[in-house]
Amino acid sequence: MSSGGTTDGASSPPPRQQTGTGRWRSMARATMVPVRTFQASARTPLLQVLKTAAAAVIAWVACSFIASDEPPIFGAIAAILVVQPSVNQSFSRAVERSIGVIVGVVVAYLVALVFGAPSWLILAAIVISLLVGWALRFPPSSTVQIPISAMLVLSVGAQTPGYAVERIVETVIGAIIGVFVNWLIVPPLAVQPAHDAVATLGREVAAIMDGLASVLSKPTDEKFRTLLLVEARLLRPMQTKALATLETAEDSLRFNPRRSAHRDVLKTDAALMTMLGTVVTRVLGMTRAVNDHFDDELRSEPMTASIAEELRRAAHDLRLVMENVAPSSRDVERLSDPEPALTAPIQTLSPDPSHWILIGSLLEDLRRVREEILGAVDDLH
Known part of the structure; x- marks a missing residue:
């Protein structure tokens, strides 16, 4: 046994006793816990x-x-x-x-x-x-x-x-x-929180598609891909929250004398939320498939670069939709190119047998995403 080492049978040092002040602080924290449970997270207006x-x-x-x-x-x-x-x-x-x-x-x-x-x-x-x-x-x-x-x-x-x-x-x-x-007396409205929640969900979906394009077009490590999958899975709670805020907004408009000025905005957000529901499902599936079946040879496939480019264009167009339907939302990053990027047909080539299922699923999901986003872009124009 070297000096400074410990034998296997040596017992660990006893835990340090709390001082009187430490015990009082612990008791105070324990006493405050029940009080805090009766406090709301935000004050009533x-x-x-x-x-x-x-x-x-x-x-x-x-x-x-x-x-x-x-x-x-x-x-x-x-x-x-x-x-x-x-x-x-x-x-x-x-x-x-x-x-x-x-x-x-x-x-x-x-x-x-x-x-x-x-x-x-x-x-x-x-x-x-x-x-x-x-x-x-x-x-x-x-x-x-x-x-x-x-x-x-x-x-x-x-x-x-x-x-x-x-x-x-x-x-x-x-x-x-x-x-x-x-x-x-100023009947309350909950339209703006729903507006912001839908816009935030759309921008997050666009960010996930940009991340997928990066995975398919340039070298990335496993940590990046895992983090991207975690962020994609968080789209579901965001979608649930946005749907809940839409229901609250719709409830706030019933019997409200100011409902006529906000009804069209809520109707647009509801239609946009329907589109985002499909896009979220497809983007989450694409992220999971890439994370589960990724290998370094995937980027060498002839169609991978085209899929990555289409993902970037779809992300651009989705941000364009968010910018047009939510111009008053906070922290919206304005696009330098205000025109739709649209898409070009992808030339289908036979992939490697180890990748053909992944490539095929990405193409089908991308097709559905493109249809939903382009339908929203056409409605804006």
Whole structure:
């Protein structure tokens, strides 16, 4: 054994004990973890908060004229819950809450009519209300509202004549006010995030095609090809995100007074997303095939250089489409050549037997990619 070495039986040194300060820091971090889980990744827009507050105040004032004996809590709560990120969601939430209150009041009335007023009646009404919501397939918001309304009617309204009817009217008025305020005061739109997501996906697809052209036309190492495959696989999550933002944008346009100015943009983005769906599938397949079957002799094939050139042209034309349909998107790199590169027929030659399956699959995928992109280019012109 050399000096400074260790024998196989030597035990490793014990872990260093934490100092008092270190233990306190660890405890503080552990304590903060549950707190952070209750925090959203982004703040709610201040305008949304102000609209919610305005709806609650207006609902409180309006409903106070209906029943002066009771504070209009139901109306204020309905207005607060109804103000949502889109007018369509506000309308849906208003209907759900109104139905929940009405059904809850009916359940409370029927339960009291059948069982009288024993001490366990409220608990029975809660259970029955939840089962009614489940049986009628109500959404969670309405299902929860039913037992709450029934419980309040039985506990508070039992001694107050007309309490149930007043609460129904109060809830409906608060819901209507919430929808109206959200519709009137700068109704939110989610078109721009969808616009940017579609444009970003298109530019990333073009970058993958340029990377494939580099693999087929010049020497690259395995690390470059593996990284290219990883980036190509990330196109799927980007595609899913873009589709989700399109659905959110479409939802924000329903019942929105500003929808006419943005409907054409969203329609174009949806059509472009359909085209990108096909292109993403083909480009991902091409990247996977090249990564799985690549060898150094592939670049010597007569058609490889032509395929690489067609990939570069397709990437150029796809960027051209993105530039035309998303001129307001941020970080868009303007093309030096604003004209479509189009394509030229590839002269088919017999490849080496070890490459003919890969070459054939690349040609077929490239044909589909070219058709989709050129169709979009023709629509722009």
